[in-house]
Amino acid sequence: MNVENTQAQMRKGVLEYCILGILHQGEAYPSEILDKLRTAQLLVVEGTVYPLLTRLKNLEVLTYRWEESTSGPPRKYYKMTQKGQEFYLELARTWQELHQAVTLLNQISKS
Amino acid sequence: MNKTVSIHIQGFPFILEEQAFQVLQNYLQALINVLSNEPGAEEILQDVELRIVELLQQNQLGASQVILQTRIDEVIEVLGSPENFSDNPIEPQAPVPTALQDRSDKRFFRDTDTSILGGVASGVAAYFHIDVVFIRVAFVLFTMVFGSGIPIYILLWIITPSAKTASEKLQMKGLPVNIESIKTEFKEATERVEKNAKKWSNHFKTGSGMSDSLRRIVLVIKKAIGIFLVLLGLILLIGLSIFIFVDPQLVPAQINGEYTSLGELSSLFFEDGQNELLNIGIGLIGYATSLVSMLTGFRLLFSFDANWLRAGYFGLGFAGICGLVFLTYVGISTGQSFAIEGELSKEIGTYAGDSLCLNILPELHIQNFKTQRNATYNFGFRPDNQNDHGILMAQDGRIFISGIGINYIEASDSLYHVKILKKAHGRSFFKANRRASAIDFPCVLQQNTIQFATGFSYPAKDRMRDQEVELQISVPRGKKVIWNGKAVYPFAFVESPERSSDRAYVSGDGEYSAW
Numbered sequence: 110m111n112v113e114n115t116q117a118q119m120r121k122g123v124l125e126y127c128i129l130g131i132l133h134q135g136e137a138y139p140s141e142i143l144d145k146l147r148t149a150q151l152l153v154v155e156g157t158v159y160p161l162l163t164r165l166k167n168l169e170v171l172t173y174r175w176e177e178s179t180s181g182p183p184r185k186y187y188k189m190t191q192k193g194q195e196f197y198l199e200l201a202r203t204w205q206e207l208h209q210a211v212t213l214l215n216q217i218s219k220s
Numbered sequence: 221m222n223k224t225v226s227i228h229i230q231g232f233p234f235i236l237e238e239q240a241f242q243v244l245q246n247y248l249q250a251l252i253n254v255l256s257n258e259p260g261a262e263e264i265l266q267d268v269e270l271r272i273v274e275l276l277q278q279n280q281l282g283a284s285q286v287i288l289q290t291r292i293d294e295v296i297e298v299l300g301s302p303e304n305f306s307d308n309p310i311e312p313q314a315p316v317p318t319a320l321q322d323r324s325d326k327r328f329f330r331d332t333d334t335s336i337l338g339g340v341a342s343g344v345a346a347y348f349h350i351d352v353v354f355i356r357v358a359f360v361l362f363t364m365v366f367g368s369g370i371p372i373y374i375l376l377w378i379i380t381p382s383a384k385t386a387s388e389k390l391q392m393k394g395l396p397v398n399i400e401s402i403k404t405e406f407k408e409a410t411e412r413v414e415k416n417a418k419k420w421s422n423h424f425k426t427g428s429g430m431s432d433s434l435r436r437i438v439l440v441i442k443k444a445i446g447i448f449l450v451l452l453g454l455i456l457l458i459g460l461s462i463f464i465f466v467d468p469q470l471v472p473a474q475i476n477g478e479y480t481s482l483g484e485l486s487s488l489f490f491e492d493g494q495n496e497l498l499n500i501g502i503g504l505i506g507y508a509t510s511l512v513s514m515l516t517g518f519r520l521l522f523s524f525d526a527n528w529l530r531a532g533y534f535g536l537g538f539a540g541i542c543g544l545v546f547l548t549y550v551g552i553s554t555g556q557s558f559a560i561e562g563e564l565s566k567e568i569g570t571y572a573g574d575s576l577c578l579n580i581l582p583e584l585h586i587q588n589f590k591t592q593r594n595a596t597y598n599f600g601f602r603p604d605n606q607n608d609h610g611i612l613m614a615q616d617g618r619i620f621i622s623g624i625g626i627n628y629i630e631a632s633d634s635l636y637h638v639k640i641l642k643k644a645h646g647r648s649f650f651k652a653n654r655r656a657s658a659i660d661f662p663c664v665l666q667q668n669t670i671q672f673a674t675g676f677s678y679p680a681k682d683r684m685r686d687q688e689v690e691l692q693i694s695v696p697r698g699k700k701v702i703w704n705g706k707a708v709y710p711f712a713f714v715e716s717p718e719r720s721s722d723r724a725y726v727s728g729d730g731e732y733s734a735w
Contacts, residue, residue, distance in 0.1 A: 139267060140274055154300020159267045163260035182230055182273040 120151060125161060126204055127151055129189065129197040132171065138184035162187060170196050224286050230266065232273045240289040243296070244272075250302040262381075268299065275299075329383035329392035330376075336440045338377040346392050360447050442520050449517030456510035464503055488612075488619060489684050490554060498550045504543030508536040557685060558645045562652025565692070569665035571636040576693070577669045578703040582730035584662050584673035585622065614680060622675040622728025624661075625690040628709045629722065630697060637694035638665050644678075645685040655682045661689045674728050703732050 124146075131137055131145050139162065146152040165171045170193040173185045189197065225241040227234055236244065251268065255261035275295045276287060331342035334352065341359055345352035363369030383392040462468060467483040487495050515532065519525075613620040631637060642659045646652030658679055663672035676689045693709075695701060701709040708724065721734040 139271060154304050155271065155298055156268075156300030156302070156304035159264050159271070160255070160258065160260075160305050163258075163264045163267065166263075167260050181277045182232060182270045185267065185270070 121157060123204070124151065124157060125165070126197075126200045128158065128161060128165070129170070129193065129200060132187055132189045132193075133197055136186045136188045138176075138186050140184075142187070165193075169193075229273050229276075230269045232277075234276060234287055235284065236287045236292070237289055240287050240292040243289055243292045247292075247296050247302070251305055254302045254306050264305070268305075271299065327392060328380060330380045331392060332382045336436055336443065337373070339382055340373055340376045340380065343380060343383070343392060344376075357447075360444065364448075364451070446517045446520030449513045449520065451517075453510040453512075453514030453517060456506060456513065460503070460506040460510065464499065484614075488614060488680055490550060491557070491683055494550045494553055497546050501543040501546030501550065504539045505547070506543075508540035508543065512536050512540075557647045557651075557683075559647060560649050560652045561643060561645050561686075562649060562654075562656045563641060563643045564653060564656045565639055565641045567637055567639045568663060569638055571638075571665065571668055572634070573636075573668050575668065575700045575702050575707075576636045576638075576695070578701060578708070578732070579669050579671040580674060580703070580726055580730045580732060581662075581671055582674040582728065584671070585620070585675040585728065617680050618677045619680050619682075619684065620675055620677045621687065624672065624674060624676070624726045625688065626724040626726065627690055627692045627722065628701065628724075629692065629694050631694035634696045635694075636696065636699070637692075638670055639692040639694070641688075641690040641692055642676075643686070643688040643690070644682070652685075655685055655687065658682055659687055659689060663691070672726075674726050674730050708732060708734065 127146060127149070128142060131142050137145075139158065142162075143152065143155050143158060146158070152158075162171065166173060166187070169190055171187050172190050173187045176184050176186050178184050223238040225236050225238055227236060227241065248265070248269075251265060252261070255264055258264065272295055275298060276291070280287075328347050329343050330339035331346050332339040334342045336356070341355040342352050345355045359369045359373055361369070362372065463482060467481040469481045469484075483499070486498065489495075490498055512533065515529070515536075519529075613622075627641075640661060640663055642656040642661070644652050644655035644659070646655055655678070659676050660678065661673065661676040663670065665671075670691070670693075672691065676687070678687055693701060695709060700707045709722070724732060724734045726732050
């Protein structure tokens, strides 16, 4: 049991919610998503994101379209589906509840 | 000093140091292993490869810059070790193969990079490491010979996945491979990619690649028609040459005791001069057609154009038209020589008895034919009635035709009258009659018996002009004609006894049949 592993697990747990959070604001391609996650210091390695995106796409939470890029390879622009919106709101509520629960627990143990 | 490897990742060319290539290769292979149970593994790999392209293109001075191992290490660090890709974090780390050379699993993929249609042939070629041209030709040949090429192709197209990722493309080509062969293969791939850069970008832009595949289908149809035309022309050329120069004896009619050839047969039919003209005409049309077919086929296959083509097509077209004119002339002229029918008749005798016997002698016909070969029957052997000698025989300048018609009519007096009718056609009444008179038909009336051969002959120089021989027998009312001990006239049909037949035919082997 090491700290790093647990940290990775926790990050991974919320990663899905965070990616959906980014896409809730609009279309984005993987590198954009990665940049944002990195800025938020949520990301250790990129490898976790790609399988997640494909899984969400297969669950019809996300959809994508190809777009040619002038500077590099073509980009996959991901977008949330109607089902995705509902899925995201569900997760957001759960996150809110978790957040409140953790805060509450901390307050109880302090007092 | 280090070797470099030219590769393309998702259609983008890179030059890697050999070491860097090995590391990248191992990494992608490890990803395949980790994602082996993942439903979207192919797509994830494609995404990762696109990301690798993106990362490698950052800080890169140009496509020609050699990528070192440290750069690959950096990229892998950013992407994370393979186990990060796994859904299940507790899953034990899949062992990373240390050397690709040890891997022996080879999978069959469709190679859509070099495909014409679905990449099946390219995939097969890649799997067996042979030139794709052989596979394509094999498919075409299978289609032509058994018609089975098309269903096999469609089946393989449906059941085989296409190689999308670089790793799959390597798997398709089959490992183990040594670094040299990878190098050459990737070099080819890079050249191809450069050539097809536009195609690739279109493919991604539209997302569906519909117009592209349509274009490919048109292309493959064009090529298939090209191959078909070339083969057709070739077969025609060879066939025609055989018939004109070898003139094989294939026709089941005997000339000088052997199977005859088309050339010999046509010389029995067409008059001198016209026969030659006919051969020239057929040759001109046939060679012109086969050359035009092959030329068009090659043009479809290799899409070339040249100034001499127009002149060539014109010349061949002219030759074909000349041939057509010759054929038309020979046809009309031969048709004219059938225009007038001549008929000669001669009564060979009368008989006053109560019944007339027919004595059909096929051996007479054959003997007549085989006068030159009588030695065959020296020891008293005679040919059987079943002797099969075909419809037409020709020997020593004479044509022998099997089959005699018999026509019964009611006599106006109380005598049997036997009459021989000889018929032939000609350009004029005179020529027709001269041909008819040249017919030799062995037939005698002795007492109560007509002895006659089952065929007749005439000089080959007369040509075949519908020569016929008919035996006309006038039978007094109430009297009979006997063959083989039973009455054949008046012949009563079993199903309609009141009807009698007044026509009969004697075939070459002596078989009598009423109409």
